[in-house]
Structures are given as C-alpha cells and as structure tokens.
Amino acid sequence: MPELVPTLPVKFMAIPSKRLLVVEDECLVALMIADILVELGCNIVGPAFTISEARRLASNGPIDAALVDVNLNGVRADEVVDILSRRKIPFLFVTGYDSLPPDFRMDADLLKKPFGQDDLRRAILGLLPACPVDPALCADTSFVSG
Numbered sequence: 001m002p003e004l005v006p007t008l009p010v011k012f013m014a015i016p017s018k019r020l021l022v023v024e025d026e027c028l029v030a031l032m033i034a035d036i037l038v039e040l041g042c043n044i045v046g047p048a049f050t051i052s053e054a055r056r057l058a059s060n061g062p063i064d065a066a067l068v069d070v071n072l073n074g075v076r077a078d079e080v081v082d083i084l085s086r087r088k089i090p091f092l093f094v095t096g097y098d099s100l101p102p103d104f105r106m107d108a109d110l111l112k113k114p115f116g117q118d119d120l121r122r123a124i125l126g127l128l129p130a131c132p133v134d135p136a137l138c139a140d141t142s143f144v145s146g
Helices: 027-039 051-060 078-086 117-127
Strands: 019-023 043-048 065-069 091-095 109-112
Touching: 019 027, 019 051, 027 043, 027 117, 043 051, 051 078, 065 078, 065 117, 091 117, 109 117
Parallel strands: 019 043, 019 065, 065 091, 091 109
Antiparallel strands: none
C-alpha cells in the first residue's frame, strides 16, 4: 500500500530562506509582491523599480530566483532576463499583458496581472522547491494563523 503524504493548502506552504529579486516599476504592486513573499519565508532583494537597478541587482545580488515585470517604465526587461539566464537563476515574468511580445524570450512562466495571493504563491512554489509539508519545520510560519 503506498504511503500517503499529507498535503497543505497553498497558503500554508512556505519557502524558507530563499532570496527573491523583485523587478517591478509599480510601487504598490512591488510592495504587495514583497509582502506575500515575506509571508512565505523568503528574503526580498530589491524591489528594483528601474532597469538599471534591476541589472545591478541581477548581476551582483545573491539571489535564488526572480520575479520580473516585462516592461519597466517603457523599457523592456530583456537585459535583466539575459543576466538571470547567464547566472542560471530561475525567474518568472509578471505582466499586465495578455501574452509576451512575440520577439520576447519565452523560457519562463508568465504570471498575469492582476493576480491574487494564492496565484503568486503557486507560481513561486512552482519556481522553487517548497519546504517540507510540516509547517513547524518552515523558517517563518507566522502567516499560518491567518
């Protein structure tokens, strides 16, 4: 008989101690993303609001993964994505567009704005391995009480 592994709803899963770069030009969206990631136990790098800031953090920052808005103040994030790819850092596109521009890289998942907390959690959990299913083993489970 196969062993049954308990599963938790997405809101109870955490990703302890991962460093995630947030590249987003809309301040409120960036802060919302950061809040959700902190609830998951992640450490935030950034947020980067401009391409130059995003390039600097993507090049030099100790990061495990990134969430990248496709367009920052009218400038496409191609350079940032290239840096992340060269460093073999997984990333996720975050955009309000229905799809990515046809000539844009297609080697990452897309999270379409607007999105909810559970959508972001699922996307991050798909990007990085989650912690064990026992929330007591996670780095930060303070969000479990909500």
